Amino acid sequence: xxxxxxxxxxxxxxxxxxxxxxxxxxxxxxxxxxxxxxxxxxxxxxxxxxxxxxxxxxxxxxxxxxxxxxxxxxxxxxxxxxxxxxxxxxxxxxxxxxxxxxxxxxxxxxxxxxxxxxxxxxxxxxxxxxxxxxxxxxxxxxxxxxxxxxxxxxxxx
Numbered sequence: 001x002x003x004x005x006x007x008x009x010x011x012x013x014x015x016x017x018x019x020x021x022x023x024x025x026x027x028x029x030x031x032x033x034x035x036x037x038x039x040x041x042x043x044x045x046x047x048x049x050x051x052x053x054x055x056x057x058x059x060x061x062x063x064x065x066x067x068x069x070x071x072x073x074x075x076x077x078x079x080x081x082x083x084x085x086x087x088x089x090x091x092x093x094x095x096x097x098x099x100x101x102x103x104x105x106x107x108x109x110x111x112x113x114x115x116x117x118x119x120x121x122x123x124x125x126x127x128x129x130x131x132x133x134x135x136x137x138x139x140x141x142x143x144x145x146x147x148x149x150x151x152x153x154x155x156x157x
Contacts, residue, residue, distance in 0.1 A: 016103035022052040041093040044086035047078045050095050056102060067136040068094050097141050108152045125157035
């Protein structure tokens with residue numbers, strides 16, 4: 001198995017985040033650094049980036065609403081109206097963070113389906129919470145990312 005540098009690993013994850021959200025056509029650029037994530041958060045993602053994440057995560061719009069800092073009704077409007085319109089900064093940043101988690105988890109677990117299965121099972125390391133239920137909180141999402149890092153490095157929890 002070839003050794004992959006840390007920089008190459010991050011590049012692969014950024015490429016996967018770009019793809020999860022709909023590619024350069026939707027984002028207007030390829031994500032290649034944390035600075036790109038900051039800029040996309042500030043300028044706001046197009047609504048169809050969120051639609052692509054909903055599909056990738058195999059969630060209903062109602063379930064996605066529970067992970068975002070907006071009401072279910074607002075998420076329904078995202079679904080219904082123009083894909084070219086932009087999300088606000090908070091929703092854009094949460095969407096980017098969720099896409100990052102999906103990219104990392106899919107890498108750690110080998111594919112999206114295995115990772116989605118893990119997200120729905122209670123984790124002792126996460127206080128017997130289902131990781132999916134933690135993703136609606138910034139701190140919960142960080143806990144999930146930390147746990148993925150431990151799993152990736154074989155650190156027992």
